[in-house]
Amino acid sequence: MVVILEKNATPEQIENVVKHLEGFGFQVHKSVGAEKTIIGAIGVKPNFDTRTISILDGVEDVYRVTTPFKLASRSFHEKNTVIKIKDVEIGGNQVMLMAGPCSVENEDQIFRLAEIVAKSGAKILRGGAFKPRTSPYSFQGLGEEGLKLMRAAADKYNLLVITEVMQIAHIELIERYTDIFQVGARNMQNFSLIKELGTTNKPVMLKRGIAATIEEWLMSAEYILANGNKNVFLCERGIRTFESYTRNTFDLSAIPVVHKKSHLPVIADPSHATGLRDQVPPMARAAVAAGADGLMIEIHDDPEKALSDGPQALLPDTFLKLVDELKLIAQAIGRTI
Amino acid sequence: MVVILEKNATPEQIENVVKHLEGFGFQVHKSVGAEKTIIGAIGVKPNFDTRTISILDGVEDVYRVTTPFKLASRSFHEKNTVIKIKDVEIGGNQVMLMAGPCSVENEDQIFRLAEIVAKSGAKILRGGAFKPRTSPYSFQGLGEEGLKLMRAAADKYNLLVITEVMQIAHIELIERYTDIFQVGARNMQNFSLIKELGTTNKPVMLKRGIAATIEEWLMSAEYILANGNKNVFLCERGIRTFESYTRNTFDLSAIPVVHKKSHLPVIADPSHATGLRDQVPPMARAAVAAGADGLMIEIHDDPEKALSDGPQALLPDTFLKLVDELKLIAQAIGRTI
Amino acid sequence: MVVILEKNATPEQIENVVKHLEGFGFQVHKSVGAEKTIIGAIGVKPNFDTRTISILDGVEDVYRVTTPFKLASRSFHEKNTVIKIKDVEIGGNQVMLMAGPCSVENEDQIFRLAEIVAKSGAKILRGGAFKPRTSPYSFQGLGEEGLKLMRAAADKYNLLVITEVMQIAHIELIERYTDIFQVGARNMQNFSLIKELGTTNKPVMLKRGIAATIEEWLMSAEYILANGNKNVFLCERGIRTFESYTRNTFDLSAIPVVHKKSHLPVIADPSHATGLRDQVPPMARAAVAAGADGLMIEIHDDPEKALSDGPQALLPDTFLKLVDELKLIAQAIGRTI
Amino acid sequence: MVVILEKNATPEQIENVVKHLEGFGFQVHKSVGAEKTIIGAIGVKPNFDTRTISILDGVEDVYRVTTPFKLASRSFHEKNTVIKIKDVEIGGNQVMLMAGPCSVENEDQIFRLAEIVAKSGAKILRGGAFKPRTSPYSFQGLGEEGLKLMRAAADKYNLLVITEVMQIAHIELIERYTDIFQVGARNMQNFSLIKELGTTNKPVMLKRGIAATIEEWLMSAEYILANGNKNVFLCERGIRTFESYTRNTFDLSAIPVVHKKSHLPVIADPSHATGLRDQVPPMARAAVAAGADGLMIEIHDDPEKALSDGPQALLPDTFLKLVDELKLIAQAIGRTI
DSSP states (O other), X not given: OEEEEOXXXXXXXXXXXXXXXXXXXXXXXXXXXXXXXXXXXXXXXXXXXXXXXHTSTTEEEEEOOSOSOSTTBTTTOOSOOOEXXXXXXXXXXXXXXXXXXXXXXXXXHHHXXXXXXXXXXXXXXXXXXSOOOSSTTSXXXXXXXXXXXXXXXXXXXXXXXXEEOOSXXXXXXXXXXXXXEEEOXXXXXXXXXXXXXXXXSSOEEEEOOTTOOHHHHHHHHHHHHHXXXXXXXXXXXXXXXSOOSSXXXXXXXXXXXXXXXXXXXXXXXXXXXXXXXXXXHHHHHHHHHTTOSEEEEEBXXXXXXXXXXXXXXXXXXXXXXXXXXXXXXXXXXXXXX | OEEEEOTTOOHHHHHHHHHHHHHTTOEEEEEEOSSOEEEEEESOOTTOOTHHHHTSTXXXXXXXXXOSOSTTBTTTSOSOOOXXXXXXXXXXXXXXXXXXXXXXXXXXXXXXXXXXXHHHTOOEEEOBSSOOOSSTTSOOOOTHHHHHHHHHHHHHTTOEEEEEOOSGGGHHHHHHHOSEEXXXXXXXXOHHHHHHHTTSSSOEEEEOOTTOOHHHHHHHHHHHHHTTOOOEEEEEOOBOOSOOSSSSBOOTTHHHHHHHHBSSOEEEOHHHHHOSGXXXXXXXXXXXXXXXSEEEEEBOSSXXXXXXXXXXXXXXXXXXXXXXXXHHHHHHTTOBO | OEXXXXXXXXXXXXXXXHHHHHHTTOEEEEEEOSSOEEEEEESOOTTOOTHHHHTSTTXXXXXXXXXXXXXXXXXXXXXXXXXXXXXXXXXXXXXXXXXXXXXXXXXXXXXXXXXXXXXXXXXXXEOBXXXXXXXXXXXXXXXXXXXXXXXXXXXXXXXEEEEEOOSGGGHHHHHTTOSEEEEOGGGTTOHHHHHHHTTSSSOEEEEOOTTOOHHHHHHHHXXXXXXXXXXXXXXXXXXXXXXXXXXXXXXXXXXXXXXXXXXXXXXXXXXXXXXXXXXXXXXXXXXHHTTOSEEXXXXXXXXXXXXXXXXXXXXXXXXXXXXXXXXXXXXXXXXXX | OEEEEOTTOOHHHHHHHHHHHHHTTOEEEEEEOSXXXXXXXXXXXXXXOTHHHHTSTTEEEEEOOSOSOSTTBTTTOOSOOOEEETTEEESSSBOEEEEEOSBOOOHHHHHHHHHHHHHHTOOEEEOBSSOOOSSTTSOOOOTHHHHHHHHHHXXXXXXXXXXXXXXXXXXXXXHTTOSEEEEOGGGTTOHHHHHHHTTSSSOEEEEOOTTOOHHHHHHHHHHHHHTTOOOEXXXXXXXXXXXXXXXXXXXXXXXXXXXXXXXXOEEEOHHHHHOSGGGHHHHHHHHHHHTOSEEXXXXXXXXXXXXXXXXGOBOHHHHHHHHHHHHHHHHHTTOBO
């Protein structure tokens, strides 16, 4: 922690700050300049609330000097984490594709779409069985029936399953059917839920909250890691800004930033980021070019009848064509798809 | 719903849009202008995803014309909702004060602070027993022990209790000790939790999510109302913006907007909105002047030793002085405190 | 400046950082901890681009420790600046009211409205003669004719005039008619313009840009002060956020923040902040309660026919009633109106 | 325009709205549903302030149905605009590269960097001679001397010149040296300046303001087009959001949105969008993958000594390597560089 004293701070005020810091167990180093005094406070207290010092008289500013996360940080674990699930790797050189409908709607639908997913070369089938919906009157998902259908469809086409878990009480049930737990943007700071997922053995994909800083996102990953589950990867899916043409603003620079700060894989979801079908292909291409370790894309073969988010789903043909373009882009930066 | 066709939309495209709308059960009214055709689609489908139409060929824009919430809307229930708990009313002419520490820390602390709360004339004691913390390494609250202490302190000083519930599994436990459930900003869209709270009998205070629009906030209130609990009130506590000097940006204009759109009471929390003690009094005054039905304020008599959020807690003397000012401001707009 | 080295920084990297800092003329103080090394760099270089150091190998973070503005800072000038224009003071104990139409439209209109402004007790008449409009097809103001009419109306009712200046070429012309130059939100960082206004003798009201941090706003004030004009005051008028119900989000906490960081007066404009007439009275009351040194309010007696921004203008009766409430609120915090 | 009446609107209120609309010259179409009445108001008034109607009694909401810009819209001009300057085309199939230093610093520097620009295959040299700086104490550019040096360097290496114009008084001077006028983000709504640029013959690159919606950006382009200059192209350079790790949030989805709404070319500036050298290559690649018609990239061969923005400048070698990657990505989407 670094404490900047006000220009006019008195010696008594400075002494008082030092006393407080030492009281909290910090080692104190003082630098006295012509204009300002700076105090360096060294000690391992990652969660110290710096405002405790900033409200003391004579203090102008306080800066934390350690990241508040450890297990998730690149300095703790220098090499990229690669998550292995059966023969699939997330975070390796291959860019991993996940695709499927927003919601599992019925047996036909999920089998038809699983076939397309497999055809594209993607290895992971996505689909919602429990849906977080803004309105209490919207379709809330098929529940366990949806999980069963998705598992069967995935097994038939040799795919892995990823699906969202919304509450602690569902973890055990969902674990029986899925290969990867998905934590949605709205639950990124549902600390009770993510703590519990930290005690499971299955990989967790943690979506970024719509107003979460990259640091808060990594702090939520830390919750899972600190509870014992090391198989965490992140998913950028757009943040909320003043621009309203797209549903969210796709923050693609989060990808290289996460790669710098953390060893965890990070993928991108252009479907939720944009919310509009015709924006998905350019943004999917951009995400791969920016270095994403994977993509999650919503597809549907009858989007007008989809029970949720039809308008952002790609049609099968568009999706297959997009995957071809993505392969060329991956190649341009030395990766495969 | 209103559908605006593109200037160059063909008759076939327009016909196709009409067919789709009728297929979804809407009554269709077409207005043909020199430049544009507009289609009014009438029908009660509050959750219809307008993007389903916006992706059709020839469509330029689509607007929803009904609010997506009903039970929470002023047009459904014209008179202000007044929530009565024992002899306390929230949403009436009196501006209701809630105060107390961020976290219950020990017996002494909560009894000392409850005494100050009672002395100020406030009727409701706040305090956290289960704390949502960004870091897994921070103090997470005393749990049930905290609930017991707060209940005892409140009873001694004839106060009501409000405390946060973070997960479904805690509802029953917390219900035994509290008079009001608090849903925190991070859980505003934890739909599983709020749905469950809709089945209880106790009033629920729903904090606004840091990136929630006013409409989304009212949609979350709708979840609680639709599940049977009519005693919901709202709490503005700051939204996330680019300005970083204050922890959040206190969106005080949300207060008159909620009063216009909804019959539910709305209070304000200047402590979390600003995150800095010296900002709390001016913002508390501003909230009352803007028409808030109540205030939630954090206080502490030894904030440097507080286990959480000490820097934003008011000292008892500052708090008592502030309440005197607030009384004058309430009076200036024809209310009491 | 404070430089935080990475945990794994090598002695060579640290030495290189020190060399660079000394090369830029900083005095260097090193604090070596078990986990981290911190370097304090003391020296008066308020505009040093800290990124120059942050890109060196081994550097984790760099913090500036001096505010980038000087003349505008509270530490440079401890007492509040009070701007005197004839018998009017801005920044004193009295909260100063400015009111008038968005645009000067014709002689009748401005004289009628000036009469109402005078009747309310406000001392300053606002009105636009040169209007910054988002659309090239909107009414752009009456130009010099508008200035003449406003001056005449103000003189008749013993009011001061404030009006916006949009370009350097208009400064001389406007100076002949106005008592205060207004710089609009869109021009807050029109550095050419504000530099030039720094060389005039008339007070300048600097509106906050819709996406300007408080620091950037004070930096723009610094431009005017540094060019010799000490009569600068600020005007909060809402910032752009994700919330779209109101035109902007009125950042009232900027008022106490500016008062803490700077000696310059700060007023508030609830008309532009909210953009909706029925939001203006509660937000005007809130601004006074938060400590604003003045208010700028748009009024119109025939808002449906107003050539610009009619929908946010208060009707004369509402305005006069509001001023009565504001007087009580000012009194509650020990001020007058 | 579409007007939605409140559920409980009286026939008199509806009649009053109709009367107003007709008074403003609109053709009115009424659709009466069980729940709501909707009024379609047809007529060519692109700048009508819809709030004029929204404040009438009984009105719930009002939507504009025409875009407020015309000349800039895709519906006005279906084919892509391609701007030709000598043998260079902006907006064609080739992705156009512009590169150079943030500021022209001296003869040696600009000639050395122009050589690198030419070597990369880029056709346009960028460089600032008049610099908009947040601080009045920062380097403000070499002025005319800078223009001369840049012109000479560009001529030697057969490059075009693009440079920023900050005020009307400089237009004539800068026009003598540059091939393209650049309007910076802070001046996007400096309407006096852009109106004047609309009367020149040289192409104008209009950067997006940091808080400008895509619609406002196109409205500013409309100002230039409406004043007669048809050679306008746009530059996305990041918007301001809550995320502070990068200087701005690069809104790459603006690229396909602009291509949909408008016929004007749109390029991207990853240097200003991210503000950090190591973010520039991934974001440059992403911009090309997203469909940008060009890139503007800052380079420097001694960034530690750069007089402005050194930390975001690419080193020559990194730049040349990046261009090679960009060529492959352009090829993947059927374009060239």
